[in-house]
Amino acid sequence: MGSGVQVDRIARATDFILGARRVEQQGIAFEAKTERRALDGIQGLFDESNRLGMREAVDQFFDSLVTATSDPSDRGQRMNVLAAASQLGRTLHTTAAGLDDQIKTFDTQLLGYATEINNQLAEVADLNKRIRISGGD
Secondary structure, eight states: OOOOOOOOOOOOOOOHHHHHHHHHHHHHHHHHHHHHHHHHHHHGGGOOSSSOOHHHHHHHHHHHHHHHHHOTTOHHHHHHHHHHHHHHHHHHHHHHHHHHHHHHHHHHHHHHHHHHHHHHHHHHHHHHHHHHHHTOO
């Protein structure tokens, strides 16, 4: 009868360069996906298809100035300049508030990512500690 098989060690055959490239590409893909989500949120602030946007507010303001220069004594034209300036100010304020909200959202997401990474690193450190204690390499 045979004496059986004795296993002294189990080794994993890997290509470290290929593994490193895979990790690098996964990081690049995640970065691109995160950037896309961020830009999609910001792009919505400048979508002028259904509301008065920044470009339109600036155009209206400068158009009112040009019109007012033709007859500076016309009170109606001066009122139009004030109304256009007020609208431009509101539009700037709304856009700035939206950008601030996006920044807060990004900060919250980054904090979540950092917490997740720290938890995973703690698990790896614990696993490495248990491997050392058990006598593994």
